[in-house]
Amino acid sequence: MPDRPATEPVQEIHAQHGQPVLMRALSLLAGFSDKRRSLSLVELSRAAGMPPATALRFLRHFTEWGALERLEDGRYVIGVRLWEIASLAPRGHGIRDIALPYLEDLYEITHQHVLLAVRDGRDAVLIDRLSSKDATEVAYRVGGRLPLPTTAVGRILLAHGSPSLQDEVLASPIDAVPGTAPVSARELRMVLADVRRAGVSTVHRSLPSKTVSVAAPVLGPGAEVVAALSIVMPDKGILEHEVIPAVRTAARAISRDLGYQPATSAAVRHLREAHP
Amino acid sequence: MPDRPATEPVQEIHAQHGQPVLMRALSLLAGFSDKRRSLSLVELSRAAGMPPATALRFLRHFTEWGALERLEDGRYVIGVRLWEIASLAPRGHGIRDIALPYLEDLYEITHQHVLLAVRDGRDAVLIDRLSSKDATEVAYRVGGRLPLPTTAVGRILLAHGSPSLQDEVLASPIDAVPGTAPVSARELRMVLADVRRAGVSTVHRSLPSKTVSVAAPVLGPGAEVVAALSIVMPDKGILEHEVIPAVRTAARAISRDLGYQPATSAAVRHLREAHP
DNA sequence: ATGCAATTTTCACTGGGTGAAAATACACTC
DNA sequence: GAGTGTATTTTCACCCAGTGAAAATTGCAT
Incomplete structure (x- = not known):
């Protein structure tokens, strides 16, 4: 990114470029909350401050592994596999x-x-x-x-x-x-x-x-x-x-x-x- | 890896080279189970079939984000942060x-x-x-x-x-x-x-x-x-x-x-x- | 039909990932 | 307390998987 307008102090709080892949990917999960248990691609990508294309790749990996599941309408939710492993905390x-x-x-x-x-x-x-x-x-x-x-x-x-x-x-x-x-x-x-x-x-x-x-x-x-x-x-x-x-x-x-x-x-x- | 001995069909079942980073990282979490709620670096790296150096990098990222926590003796356990988010499943x-x-x-x-x-x-x-x-x-x-x-x-x-x-x-x-x-x-x-x-x-x-x-x-x-x-x-x-x-x-x-x-x-x- | 937004695919570029090897820390044993 | 084996951590040259703008596609309103 050669020229960034000097005005805005960058909106994205999370997952700045330069951070390790894994942590940027994990920051997607932080988009979920009590009130928002299912999220769409753009919602997640916006929450984590990354382009949709990048978020999509991560989400696919999460889904394939079972950390996330996909509803019929395309929205993402936390998966049982993650719940199961996390319950060992x-x-x-x-x-x-x-x-x-x-x-x-x-x-x-x-x-x-x-x-x-x-x-x-x-x-x-x-x-x-x-x-x-x-x-x-x-x-x-x-x-x-x-x-x-x-x-x-x-x-x-x-x-x-x-x-x-x-x-x-x-x-x-x-x-x-x-x-x-x-x-x-x-x-x-x-x-x-x-x-x-x-x-x-x-x-x-x-x-x-x-x-x-x-x-x-x-x-x-x-x-x-x-x-x-x-x-x-x-x-x-x-x-x-x-x-x-x-x-x-x-x-x-x-x-x-x-x-x-x-x-x-x-x-x-x-x-x-x-x-x- | 130019020459792989033709005898062994590769021990590592999980996280083969060539898979996306994220999924290899996630495969580390699969090492935890009811009986093994805390694991050391080598235990985790062996279970996921990846070199300790690589596993260590992932584990640090997981820990920094809060998905894992570290006990005083250096062993890793599932963290509250992950438990918290996973409880939204x-x-x-x-x-x-x-x-x-x-x-x-x-x-x-x-x-x-x-x-x-x-x-x-x-x-x-x-x-x-x-x-x-x-x-x-x-x-x-x-x-x-x-x-x-x-x-x-x-x-x-x-x-x-x-x-x-x-x-x-x-x-x-x-x-x-x-x-x-x-x-x-x-x-x-x-x-x-x-x-x-x-x-x-x-x-x-x-x-x-x-x-x-x-x-x-x-x-x-x-x-x-x-x-x-x-x-x-x-x-x-x-x-x-x-x-x-x-x-x-x-x-x-x-x-x-x-x-x-x-x-x-x-x-x-x-x-x-x-x-x- | 038409427009708008979300999702998905593509692709040339490149920066973070990689893992063998060496160094260090640690825990036993004799 | 020197010695041996194992686990953890650091280093570093190589390079492959990640990147994200842009275009294509789908989906859904109007």
């Missing part, structure tokens, strides 16, 4: 399978929404959700993304994230969420310290209805936080204190099942290192 | 989300295994499964594959598949499954005709325990079979006839929810075409 269905019985216990007791989320980049990703039809409404969908600074699960994951992650998230403006009190970076730092100390995170929200979320961390074998478990229930005053032990207990039970050793004292650890 | 979680309430109804009534599967190539892929701990044991896992000719769901999907699919499956030798009576291609053809006529498929199995599976087809908007629903229960004689109506009813309810119009007479169809 340890942080996806992997954690889910182990956690499910405990989520059910928690659900059985409270009959409110029960959420399980992991962190991916600057978001929390919802791994599983149990909820009856008559529980309070929430918009979250399995596979969907939640912001870190303004949700109970998000704050758990953020509070136990690396300092560099926290700096990154706190540096960028925190999106105000309708129904929650807006927080400054300064306030959020204090909140996160509280979350770390208390081992739970509580978030009140007044829209679409008055709710409280209570979340607790789930730990992996190395005591690192791998997920966050939460209950979302109607806000009826001080009731929330009663569910905190339940959420923490369930989170701890999942942690144990994941291989975390709760009561590893220094002495025991020493013995274990000596005789592995 | 209409024939994966898409069908699952719609069918789940009906599966729960069926489960509530029978308290036996409830299975939902779609077809991919020459296999059935398990989309969802409900089962209590005390139900009969079955090995099937969500995301796992089942053979078409020897399972109840498989036979539903095969019976309503295209003639070319049936020919293809019947032409290749049918793997004998321990605990089921082996079938010849000739017998299977008759069985499939029965399945089409009756609208259900029943399979008896004596290992690992005596069970009966009863499956029924789930139809999409165009009356095409999109999935199969099944119950697996202990084989205690003639009890199975009682669950057939339940399975068929549930399958029909899911079909309706998917947009299938059960009672579309020729007259109605004509009207609809005239005024779309």
Whole structure:
């Protein structure tokens, strides 16, 4: 491309020329979302910022391999083959399978929404959700993304994230969420310290209805936080204190099942290192 | 490659030289399975039949994009990003989300295994499964594959598949499954005709325990079979006839929810075409 | 019929892919 | 703690698969 008009800073955000083929191809998949589960060639090529001819070649390869499938009308959808392989993600269905019985216990007791989320980049990703039809409404969908600074699960994951992650998230403006009190970076730092100390995170929200979320961390074998478990229930005053032990207990039970050793004292650890 | 020894018919089954980059890269993902959820560089490169140096380049791109993640020990696993996008597969979680309430109804009534599967190539892929701990044991896992000719769901999907699919499956030798009576291609053809006529498929199995599976087809908007629903229960004689109506009813309810119009007479169809 | 947009094919050009080989890191063994 | 084997990573000269504008084709409104 010899002459590019100096005015426009190039529209295409994704998949610039010069990137490896594979990553440009993968950027096509990013066009899919909850609201757009089937896409046409031009829609995909526009979303990924590449010429239709190029996109078409990729899409054919994806389709032939089974990562995508084609509907009768020519639109593309994610294929079962990809779904099948992706369902092996340890942080996806992997954690889910182990956690499910405990989520059910928690659900059985409270009959409110029960959420399980992991962190991916600057978001929390919802791994599983149990909820009856008559529980309070929430918009979250399995596979969907939640912001870190303004949700109970998000704050758990953020509070136990690396300092560099926290700096990154706190540096960028925190999106105000309708129904929650807006927080400054300064306030959020204090909140996160509280979350770390208390081992739970509580978030009140007044829209679409008055709710409280209570979340607790789930730990992996190395005591690192791998997920966050939460209950979302109607806000009826001080009731929330009663569910905190339940959420923490369930989170701890999942942690144990994941291989975390709760009561590893220094002495025991020493013995274990000596005789592995 | 100028001289290839004429003896070996080339070990590498996948990703031969000459194939498009994208498909070779994707073939790396095929190395993952239920039993091997984390793989090292060489394991992946060997499974895909490509040099480690080449595999490494791909794996880095996958990892950078988020399709794969790297454990502390350097092994690779499927990433949340891929899981997230793949969960948008209409024939994966898409069908699952719609069918789940009906599966729960069926489960509530029978308290036996409830299975939902779609077809991919020459296999059935398990989309969802409900089962209590005390139900009969079955090995099937969500995301796992089942053979078409020897399972109840498989036979539903095969019976309503295209003639070319049936020919293809019947032409290749049918793997004998321990605990089921082996079938010849000739017998299977008759069985499939029965399945089409009756609208259900029943399979008896004596290992690992005596069970009966009863499956029924789930139809999409165009009356095409999109999935199969099944119950697996202990084989205690003639009890199975009682669950057939339940399975068929549930399958029909899911079909309706998917947009299938059960009672579309020729007259109605004509009207609809005239005024779309 | 006519026009417009999406899909697909073509093709000359070229830039990212390729993989053997060497270097490095790592994990055992004696 | 030197030694051996294996896995991971880097390098680099070669070249084949990727590229995308343009034209042809299909599909669908008007």
